[in-house]
Amino acid sequence: MFARAARVLAACLALTLAAGAQAQAVLKVTTIPEEAASEQLRKFGPLVKYLERTLGTKVEFVPVNDYPAAVEALVNKQVDLVWFGGFTFVQARLRSGDKVIPIAQREEDTQFRSVFIAQKASGITRLEDLKGRQVSFGSASSTSGHLMPRSFLLQAGIEPERDFKRVAFSGAHDATIASVVSGRVDAAALDITVWRKFVGENKVDTRKVDVFYTTPPYFNYNWSVHADMPAAQREKIQQALLALSADNAEGKEILGLARATRFIPTQASNYQGLEAAGRSAGLIK
Known part of the structure; x- marks a missing residue:
């Protein structure tokens, strides 16, 4: 009887762990709400489908109410991937103790x-x-x-x-x-x-x-992840974004909605000028 109960318990535990692993497999994506909620869903819907197919995992778009909420969502690891403006990236990096990593930006964001x-x-x-x-x-x-x-x-x-x-x-x-x-x-x-x-x-x-x-040009938007994301997953997401091309229908639609020519790699140092501007304007204490 004890052995049978142990087997049942083990089976239940295995199911629980499997369910937990499945829940963790969902990649949650959000964006700063720079436009109306309906426009956010229209813009990011095709990207969600592309990432699901490319990464081989379920991807969920999770809208937030305001810019600070997008910052807190990534800092607290409630989402996995965020489309930040340059300043919200700086805020998230500072808020997280330098644990937010930018992985891609539009080519246009080098001269915004x-x-x-x-x-x-x-x-x-x-x-x-x-x-x-x-x-x-x-x-x-x-x-x-x-x-x-x-x-x-x-x-x-x-x-x-x-x-x-x-x-x-x-x-x-x-x-x-x-x-x-x-x-x-x-x-x-x-x-x-x-x-x-x-x-x-x-x-x-x-x-x-x-x-x-x-205005004169400056660095702006990027896709960012939390530093605690496994490096292999981060690399896979980055490569999926960089692989988008206007040479095929899917890539053309996604890039068009993003108002982008293509995505290119980026790094935190690109946004140092924005941090300096934020401190000079009294927006970063």
Whole structure:
């Protein structure tokens, strides 16, 4: 009787361990919510399917509510792979004690830019014209929608809290555009690729709202993982991202949705300039 009970217990334990291993096999992916939730799902759905096939494991996209939540999700290992902006990567690296590793970025992210937009009727044609106006950024943790625009404003001798009539935060790039189009603010700063997407899809009338200033280039977005991920798995994920090519239909769709030519390797040192900008702007203590 005892032997039979032991066998049953062993079988139950084996099933439990197998179920646990199966649960652990799910690769969880998320992104900073720089656009609406529906757009995130549309953009990352094909990538999830590609990674599932390429990695031979179940992949789940797990949306988060805001930029800090994306940082905490990877730092606390609640997800495995995150699409970060450059600044959120810096925040995650610092928050984790240097245990967040960037593995790939778009080729475009080596020379990224932000744009400032305004209603043409406002008469705003240069950064200095923003003084006394209502101006919106994206998320407070956004690289292209806040940190770098603020950094370039400071370099121009413009301090938002002192010089603007009101500083607003829209939370996302698409909401930033909407805030200018609707007249809720006079001008705003955002990711150049989101602006180009909206213009290309005829979602904004450039006869009424357009770019009046484009920033100098800087490093931006990347795919990051936690340092505790096994090296072999990290390498496999990186190679899957680097292998994406516009020469086939699947790769063309995924890269098009990512607004990317291709993904290339990256490293933490590429984002040192963003950390310096964050400290200079008082966004990193």
